[in-house]
Amino acid sequence: MLSDRYQVSILEKADKAGGLIKCDRVMGSLFHRVGGHVFNSKNETVLDWFWSHFNREEEFIKATRNAKILFDDQLLGYPLENYLYQLPEEKLRPIIDELLTMVSQVPKAPEEYPNFKAFLIGNFGEQLYNLYFGPYNAKIWNTDISKVPLEWLDGKLPMPQIREVIISNILKKEEASMVHSSFYYPKNNGSQFIIDRLAEQQDIQLSYQVSSIGVGEKGIGINGDELNTQLLVYCGDVRQLAGIVAIEDELLRTCLDAVTNLPSNGTSNVLCETDDTNLSWMYLPEEKYKAHRIIYTGNFSGTNNEPNRRKTCVVEFSGKQDQDDMRSELALLPGNLKPIAFNYEPNSYIIQQKDTRSKIDTLKKHLAKYNIYLLGRFAEWEYYNMDKCIESAMELNKTIR
Numbered sequence: 001m002l003s004d005r006y007q008v009s010i011l012e013k014a015d016k017a018g019g020l021i022k023c024d025r026v027m028g029s030l031f032h033r034v035g036g037h038v039f040n041s042k043n044e045t046v047l048d049w050f051w052s053h054f055n056r057e058e059e060f061i062k063a064t065r066n067a068k069i070l071f072d073d074q075l076l077g078y079p080l081e082n083y084l085y086q087l088p089e090e091k092l093r094p095i096i097d098e099l100l101t102m103v104s105q106v107p108k109a110p111e112e113y114p115n116f117k118a119f120l121i122g123n124f125g126e127q128l129y130n131l132y133f134g135p136y137n138a139k140i141w142n143t144d145i146s147k148v149p150l151e152w153l154d155g156k157l158p159m160p161q162i163r164e165v166i167i168s169n170i171l172k173k174e175e176a177s178m179v180h181s182s183f184y185y186p187k188n189n190g191s192q193f194i195i196d197r198l199a200e201q202q203d204i205q206l207s208y209q210v211s212s213i214g215v216g217e218k219g220i221g222i223n224g225d226e227l228n229t230q231l232l233v234y235c236g237d238v239r240q241l242a243g244i245v246a247i248e249d250e251l252l253r254t255c256l257d258a259v260t261n262l263p264s265n266g267t268s269n270v271l272c273e274t275d276d277t278n279l280s281w282m283y284l285p286e287e288k289y290k291a292h293r294i295i296y297t298g299n300f301s302g303t304n305n306e307p308n309r310r311k312t313c314v315v316e317f318s319g320k321q322d323q324d325d326m327r328s329e330l331a332l333l334p335g336n337l338k339p340i341a342f343n344y345e346p347n348s349y350i351i352q353q354k355d356t357r358s359k360i361d362t363l364k365k366h367l368a369k370y371n372i373y374l375l376g377r378f379a380e381w382e383y384y385n386m387d388k389c390i391e392s393a394m395e396l397n398k399t400i401r
């Protein structure tokens with residue numbers, strides 16, 4: 001976005017561009033090394049920008065999400081609150097009893113809840129929280145969600161009214177307002193295709209780790225080079241900046257130190273062969289499984305599968321898991337899963353705390369004095385999807401202009 005008025009270089013510490021959305025072919029099957037990336041956005045400007053780089057009809061597949069929740073060996077619809085009628089009667093009755101007592105209460109605004117746990121209980125009741133929302137979120141976030149504030153949820157979860165939950169269960173209405181209820185996926189090479197296209201005609205210096213940033217009268221200097229860079233957009237992990245920025249400025253130092261201990265979570269992923277299914281995602285809220293989600297990447301595009309083998313999927317575990325443990329866990333899951341490849345990404349989910357946003361905002365202001373900007377999931381410490389990263393880049397591009 002900057003290259004219409006600057007000469008831009010991208011300095012990438014890995015030997016391949018793409019960050020979290022990188023994919024590799026392993027024995028002919030496409031491996032999303034972290035999750036399984038699909039694209040959509042509710043922001044028209046983001047969509048316009050995106051589609052100006054791709055041919056939607058020829059290069060992408062449009063799919064409707066077919067997500068299910070595995071519960072008591074049954075597949076339930078997703079999101080669960082719209083498919084309560086699929087629960088066995090003994091589980092359903094206490095949930096409906098509670099929802100009926102809540103329906104006449106005036107709903108609270110999200111900012112009135114002190115944390116994520118209180119928000120989930122306030123919106124869905126204790127019964128549904130104990131059955132599903134609590135165990136699932138504890139697994140995926142691997143943290144005490146009563147300490148997680150709500151701001152990061154902005155736009156991430158629909159805020160259903162109890163009345164609507166009850167009505168959708170009677171009418172058996174599908175839910176279409178979540179950002180990935182339908183999505184686009186490249187016909188070839190998954191999200192690596194997106195990166196490869198955007199990387200065309202860019203000056204990307206791979207295996208280049210930025211380990212020091214200094215400033216002088218003529219500009220910014222990177223890794224001890226001449227101080228002649230006009231501006232720098234940092235997209236790495238903000239916690240590492242304190243060790244990278246070598247600028248003598250006490251206030252800036254305080255702001256950098258304030259973000260060095262932000263908590264995050266990692267993900268272990270396993271590319272597997274699976275029996276055929278028509279699902280896109282399967283959620284695994286129950287404690288009896290260590291994994292929390294199966295992403296059926298082999299269903300997103302036929303080219304993701306090696307033609308002579310079964311379809312593929314990615315099984316996602318929170319945190320670092322031992323490979324032998326994961327193999328045993330795979331045997332418990334449906335689909336006769338056979339592992340093909342493993343990956344551990346230490347930083348995949350940011351965890352926001354009450355004061356995180358204000359710390360990052362203050363840091364941004366101090367860095368901007370030196371023409372240094374933060375952009376992206378771990379740089380801004382925001383729970384961004386790809387589209388939100390693009391949106392944030394657009395905002396930053398305007399500021400710099």
Ligand SMILES: Cc1cc2nc3c(=O)[nH]c(=O)nc-3n(C[C@H](O)[C@H](O)[C@H](O)COP(=O)(O)OP(=O)(O)OC[C@H]3O[C@@H](n4cnc5c(N)ncnc54)[C@H](O)[C@@H]3O)c2cc1C
Pocket residue numbers: 011012013014017018019020021034035036037038039040208209210211235236237267348349375376377378379384385386387389
């Ligand atoms: C499990 C999972 C599933 C997801 N699914 C989806 C999805 O389906 N759809 C969607 O839109 N989004 C999804 N996301 C979110 C998406 O992955 C992120 O929004 C996006 O990848 C963030 O991009 P980024 O550029 O901010 O950061 P990153 O992808 O982390 O890129 C940062 C880059 O900076 C480089 N770097 C860091 N430090 C340095 C340094 N010092 N010097 C040089 N280079 C450095 C890194 O090597 C990396 O390449 C998912 C995320 C996860 C974890």
